Amino acid sequence: MRAYSSLPLDDDIVDRIMTFCPTFGTLQATILVSKAFYRVFQIHPKSITRAVAYNIVGPALPQALRMIRYPYDEYETDDSHALDATAMATACPEEQAVTIITAMEKIELQEESKMVGTLEDIYSLTNKDRMSRTSLLTSEESWRFRRAIYRIKLFCRLFSIQCYGNFEELDDDEFDDDMIQRIRAQRMAIPNEYPADELLQLYSVVAFMKGIFADVLGEAANSSSVLVDVLLATGPDGALRAWEERSPDSLQDDHGFGLFADNDNYKLFAGYFAIPFKNIWTARNITPPKDDDPPSKWILDQVNGANDTCSQCAAPGGLKLFTPANWDRLDTDPLNLLKGNLRQNTTVTTPFTGLTAHLYDPPAIEAWISELFTLRQSPDFDGWEAEDSYCRECLTKFLEAHVWRWFLDTRLKAGWAPPEDCWYGWNCRTQTHKLGHAQTKNHLCVPTRGDRT
Structure with a gap:
């Protein structure tokens, strides 16, 4: 039935339109569209409001x-x-x-x-x-x-x-x-x-x-x-x-x-x-749940990827495997991802800490790890794709192999002129206790002598 109004819609349609509002703010704006909407709401305020509440809460x-x-x-x-x-x-x-x-x-x-x-x-x-x-x-x-x-x-x-x-x-x-x-x-x-x-x-x-x-x-x-x-x-x-x-x-x-x-x-x-x-x-007299029952048992009808394995080492991991959606849960200090003895070289760690301070924001760390995947140069990481799933050990291995290179590239783009490379690169032990050596040699490089791993 349509009461007298300039709006060419029956009252039940007007009522129905308002019940589809996704928020109370939208409902308020809709009520103010015309006198017809306002009048219909005044007739059915409880049912319309509850319908919108259902839209919000479910x-x-x-x-x-x-x-x-x-x-x-x-x-x-x-x-x-x-x-x-x-x-x-x-x-x-x-x-x-x-x-x-x-x-x-x-x-x-x-x-x-x-x-x-x-x-x-x-x-x-x-x-x-x-x-x-x-x-x-x-x-x-x-x-x-x-x-x-x-x-x-x-x-x-x-x-x-x-x-x-x-x-x-x-x-x-x-x-x-x-x-x-x-x-x-x-x-x-x-x-x-x-x-x-x-x-x-x-x-x-x-x-x-x-x-x-x-x-x-x-x-x-x-x-x-x-x-x-x-x-x-x-x-x-x-x-x-x-x-x-x-x-x-x-x-x-x-x-x-x-x-x-x-x-x-x-x-x-x-x-x-x-x-x-x-x-x-x-x-x-109910049999209690077992301690090792997953939290999803009585909520979910299906779990996606519960039996998936690491894309590199095939270790089982299921939902604990890392993907772009949960990279931020790796929960490790970026400083710990520096190669070899770099993390004990203050001439490296001081600027590095400044450049990575923002990485505790989830969107930032996702973009950062995505950037690291674009730096792949070693054949050891051919086939490692950002979209794949990795166990903690494999993802950490990948990050450690690329974080130092990202840091070097970032500093070079900012105009940093590195000193002569140290023969022992990131594995140099002298850089950890001799400030003069740490300042006059570049350790963001692959070792040409000693251990290269």
Whole structure:
């Protein structure tokens, strides 16, 4: 039906047009197109707004709305009502009905969706397909992942580090063993509301987050698993920051804890997710997942290249092989890629460090490694193509063979006039302890005497 207006479209078509808006900003602009659009929106504000919210968030919209609407202030630790685990688990259910979405909720939905989308890209790169930085998850896989992420965000907001007060004071009598057991009962009650398949999807995404935190902690994660549990309490936002910064340092600063301090307060976070999962498996008589199950098992229907091998040495690697999409995860100081003893020659390392300081930006290191592939001159690297997949050892071997040459070419183009070549080139030992020799001889060259490897 079309009401009187100058727009030659029926009202239901106008309504339909607005439901396809990709953002709330686009919807607002569309409403202002004409009085007809404005009038139709006034008749159906809830359904149109929810449709646009669905366009932004996807089918995980009920979980996203619950996460941002949950009455967190009503369930503080020092409130006796908060001890009711069932009340916490059932509060603000995941609504499917059409409701009003406020202006603040619109802003938060868009911000959260952007963050979750970035995490999905990372998940896809590390678990689905190493060839693409943009998610290649199917619509069903994406829904599973995002639904789990929003539920994890809810959990981590309820049981964040800050909600228990000052981290350094958690050994007060208020947080005795009985209180910790009650808190763990609350932590079990929240995920216990989900059906078995969705609970396994939650477990799968938690495993993905644990992998990120374990990587940035390095050896420390092996010595104390509770450190990973503390970081898990920072939630998906913390996992994203740890991935982007390749370090847990800013998380420590923002949340007020020292990961490497001997602190008994960590007992509050020990088994942050593991204990609730274990208790649920036991209560439901479900066989628990195995420790070596991949994080993708209950999220993905298919993994691309899971059995691929290195294009040069044929070593198995699968998704851990390096391609242009994940070169930035090589995680090595460019200085360590200099040949032989060059990295101990300050007349080399000082200008080199200045020229490579920008390489911690992912797009920059991708362009840099691509440039190194254009410098191939040795027959040893015939057939090595940038688009191929390499194990860490082979990629490092290639980089070490070309970084010094790139550095030399860069300096020459900038007008540097090198002194006479040293016979021993990059392998010269004298350059490491005699400044005069390092300054008067060029060591960015192939050795003509001694070891040439």
